[in-house]
Amino acid sequence: MNEKALPLPETGSVRPVALSFQDRLAAQLPKLVLAPTVIVTLVAVYGYMIWTGLLSFTSSRILPSWKFIGTAQYSKLMENDRWGVSVENLIIFGGLFILVCLVLGVLMAILLDQKIRAEGALRTIYLYPMAISFIVTGTAWKWLLNPGLGLQKTIRDWGFESFTFDWLVNPDMVVYCLVIAAVWQSSGFVMALFLAGLRGVDQEMIKAAQLDGASMPMIYRRIILPSLKPVFFSAFVILSHIAIKSFDLVAALTGGGPGYSSDLPAIFMYQHAFTRGQMGLGAASAMVMLGGVLAILVPYLYSELRSKKNG
Amino acid sequence: MKTLKTCLSGIALSVACATASAGEVEVLHYWTSGGEAAAVNVLKQEMEDAGHTWTDFAVAGGGGESAMTVLKSRAISGNPPSAAQIKGLDIQEWGELGFLTSLDDVATAGNWDSLLPEVVSDVMKYDGHYVAVPVNVHRVNWLWANPEAFKKAGVEIPTTWEQMIEVGPKLKAAGIIPLAHGGQAWQDATTFEAIALAEGADFYRKAFVEHDDATLKGETMVKVLTTFKKMRDLIDADSSGRDWNVATSMVINGQAAMQIMGDWAKGEFTAAGKTPGTDYVCVAAPGTADMFTFNIDSLAMFTQSDDSRVQAQKDLAKMVMDPKFQETFNLNKGSIPARQGMDRTPFDSCAHDSMDAFTVSAEKGTLVPSMAHGMATSSRVQGAIYDVVTNYFNASDMSAEDAADKLARAVKATL
Numbered sequence: 153m154n155e156k157a158l159p160l161p162e163t164g165s166v167r168p169v170a171l172s173f174q175d176r177l178a179a180q181l182p183k184l185v186l187a188p189t190v191i192v193t194l195v196a197v198y199g200y201m202i203w204t205g206l207l208s209f210t211s212s213r214i215l216p217s218w219k220f221i222g223t224a225q226y227s228k229l230m231e232n233d234r235w236g237v238s239v240e241n242l243i244i245f246g247g248l249f250i251l252v253c254l255v256l257g258v259l260m261a262i263l264l265d266q267k268i269r270a271e272g273a274l275r276t277i278y279l280y281p282m283a284i285s286f287i288v289t290g291t292a293w294k295w296l297l298n299p300g301l302g303l304q305k306t307i308r309d310w311g312f313e314s315f316t317f318d319w320l321v322n323p324d325m326v327v328y329c330l331v332i333a334a335v336w337q338s339s340g341f342v343m344a345l346f347l348a349g350l351r352g353v354d355q356e357m358i359k360a361a362q363l364d365g366a367s368m369p370m371i372y373r374r375i376i377l378p379s380l381k382p383v384f385f386s387a388f389v390i391l392s393h394i395a396i397k398s399f400d401l402v403a404a405l406t407g408g409g410p411g412y413s414s415d416l417p418a419i420f421m422y423q424h425a426f427t428r429g430q431m432g433l434g435a436a437s438a439m440v441m442l443g444g445v446l447a448i449l450v451p452y453l454y455s456e457l458r459s460k461k462n463g
Numbered sequence: 464m465k466t467l468k469t470c471l472s473g474i475a476l477s478v479a480c481a482t483a484s485a486g487e488v489e490v491l492h493y494w495t496s497g498g499e500a501a502a503v504n505v506l507k508q509e510m511e512d513a514g515h516t517w518t519d520f521a522v523a524g525g526g527g528e529s530a531m532t533v534l535k536s537r538a539i540s541g542n543p544p545s546a547a548q549i550k551g552l553d554i555q556e557w558g559e560l561g562f563l564t565s566l567d568d569v570a571t572a573g574n575w576d577s578l579l580p581e582v583v584s585d586v587m588k589y590d591g592h593y594v595a596v597p598v599n600v601h602r603v604n605w606l607w608a609n610p611e612a613f614k615k616a617g618v619e620i621p622t623t624w625e626q627m628i629e630v631g632p633k634l635k636a637a638g639i640i641p642l643a644h645g646g647q648a649w650q651d652a653t654t655f656e657a658i659a660l661a662e663g664a665d666f667y668r669k670a671f672v673e674h675d676d677a678t679l680k681g682e683t684m685v686k687v688l689t690t691f692k693k694m695r696d697l698i699d700a701d702s703s704g705r706d707w708n709v710a711t712s713m714v715i716n717g718q719a720a721m722q723i724m725g726d727w728a729k730g731e732f733t734a735a736g737k738t739p740g741t742d743y744v745c746v747a748a749p750g751t752a753d754m755f756t757f758n759i760d761s762l763a764m765f766t767q768s769d770d771s772r773v774q775a776q777k778d779l780a781k782m783v784m785d786p787k788f789q790e791t792f793n794l795n796k797g798s799i800p801a802r803q804g805m806d807r808t809p810f811d812s813c814a815h816d817s818m819d820a821f822t823v824s825a826e827k828g829t830l831v832p833s834m835a836h837g838m839a840t841s842s843r844v845q846g847a848i849y850d851v852v853t854n855y856f857n858a859s860d861m862s863a864e865d866a867a868d869k870l871a872r873a874v875k876a877t878l
Binding site for chain 1: 528531532535538539553556557560646647648699700701702703704841842843845846850851853854855856857858859869873876877
């Protein structure tokens with residue numbers, strides 16, 4: 153488009169040469185400007201991905217070594233109890249986190265969309281947790297959920313002596329504490345996504361449905377929510393990658409404990425690769441995590457690209 | 464373009480400056496808490512008095528985990544610091560990778576072989592050459608007790624694990640938490656290894672140094688694990704994730720009666736203005752009198768290309784072994800000097816006990832490396848033991864037999 157926009161004088165003997173240089177520069181400029189980004193992405197993202205993949209087949213300990221030992225690290229990983237716990241935790245945490253965030257986000261968005269007073273203020277309040285880092289969220293919830301310090305103690309001090317809420321120190325329930333804190337942080341963001349989506353729904357369609365005698369719940373169920381399908385997809389992809397790479401929340405809220413009962417794969421990977429001198433095993437776990445992300449992303453991208461081509 | 468040029472010349476200049484300045488040492492360490500930082504400053508001052516430049520490279524946090532991550536990236540990029548705080552078997556790992564430089568000339572000149580006990584010098588050597596210099600010896604198997612709490616409950620400070628379990632309910636009845644503990648893997652392991660040591664130094668070595676499979680899943684280990692699990696009843700419900708110094712403060716203010724922790728806990732008592740013997744008592748962990756689980760902090764020396772830096776590095780090694788530094792550092796840190804034959808008067812009664820126990824245990828063969836603190840085994844095996852121990856301690860439904868079995872399997876998988 154730049155080429156067409158440039159004035160191309162027909163006369164003169166020297167100028168066309170100079171202009172053709174400018175012309176060529178203009179044509180190459182976008183590529184030149186983008187090149188550093190492309191190179192950095194190629195090296196820092198895909199290059200290191202391949203490097204990690206290679207490391208996962210080596211016997212690397214505290215530093216990378218290139219002694220290849222086949223898939224031994226992967227079989228070690230599969231036999232590791234702690235890895236099993238962290239994967240199981242990720243499934244519980246990820247599943248509940250995504251589900252609760254989506255449900256709460258949609259509900260809050262619909263309620264906020266009822267042309268209520270002070271919507272701007274309310275929206276900000278719900279969205280605000282997103283501005284806080286997971287470390288802060290984790291630390292604050294650690295205090296709130298600690299039985300001897302937070303909620304349980306407060307309610308007991310009010311006179312309800314038998315009140316018990318000790319999920320944070322209970323190995324079987326601690327993973328739900330992660331869900332509570334993560335939902336608190338992210339549901340406002342999902343709400344904002346859906347609110348934007350709701351504002352984009354064609355009002356004419358709703359009016360037409362109302363004329364046909366459809367009730368509001370029916371309109372939401374049959375017309376509005378189905379039209380928000382792309383928003384659901386985006387929210388799902390964003391939330392699932394937050395869930396899979398969750399590290400700071402666990403580190404701040406539970407430190408993986410009690411024991412390693414609230415361990416997540418990202419924590420497992422970090423500890424083994426960087427502090428326990430088992431880089432090979434850490435790399436193998438990173439590759440399995442990458443596999444998990446791809447399993448979600450590839451079908452999504454495929455369906456997105458196909459629908460674009462068709463539509 | 465012009466700014467780029469200025470930048471480049473600036474970089475060139477600063478590089479020139481760095482190479483020109485003689486005798487720089489860069490020391491990577493994680494001695495960042497009050498007393499420790501003061502101790503390191505002594506070393507810094509001495510180096511500067513000797514005309515060298517000290518570049519402090521302190522990386523706080525995570526019990527050195529963050530520091531090790533930084534060290535790895537520096538080493539890979541071919542630019543390691545002169546010295547780094549590395550301890551135990553990690554020294555062997557770094558030696559194997561070929562990063563460490565020999566200090567044999569300094570050691571011979573300073574007669575280190577006669578100044579250091581053999582267990583200590585063994586840790587400092589890779590392949591027979593000194594590659595690291597010790598700053599202190601910590602005793603890990605300590606029991607810190609608040610005598611006031613025991614008086615209130617009308618019981619004696621326990622000397623065996625059976626007594627420990629017996630006094631628990633009485634202390635609880637007096638409204639005192641029997642054992643202050645922080646639910647972190649390394650603290651669980653510290654308690655666990657103290658209980659294991661009570662079964663004898665031979666058993667301890669077989670399990671944590673030699674990793675003998677039969678010992679790891681044997682009957683004695685099951686007994687140790689059973690006792691270990693009973694500690695759960697002596698601990699309050701909120702211990703999960705608590706830092707060790709918070710647990711120590713519970714003993715200081717009388718909320719809890721005891722803590723099993725290495726002698727770095729003494730720093731907390733000292734900082735709170737308490738005197739040993741009256742306000743608090745330090746005794747060997749139950750059943751481990753005359754035994755000594757050691758944890759040695761050391762500075763490992765990395766190979767340097769620049770001659771002036773090599774000289775400064777050697778001077779640093781010499782100064783660390785200097786009696787003045789060993790004394791100041793250990794008074795601040797709560798540990799005892801690695802160098803033998805020093806004046807005992809500046810030290811307190813707990814340190815004297817520690818020194819005596821060190822000598823006695825060395826004679827009796829009950830001086831053992833700490834598993835929980837990376838002295839007995841590599842970080843890989845240590846991590847595997849941590850996982851099983853902390854999981855068993857926190858699980859509601861794992862039997863001691865299962866745990867012993869898991870322990871043996873986990874250790875085998877990492878070897």
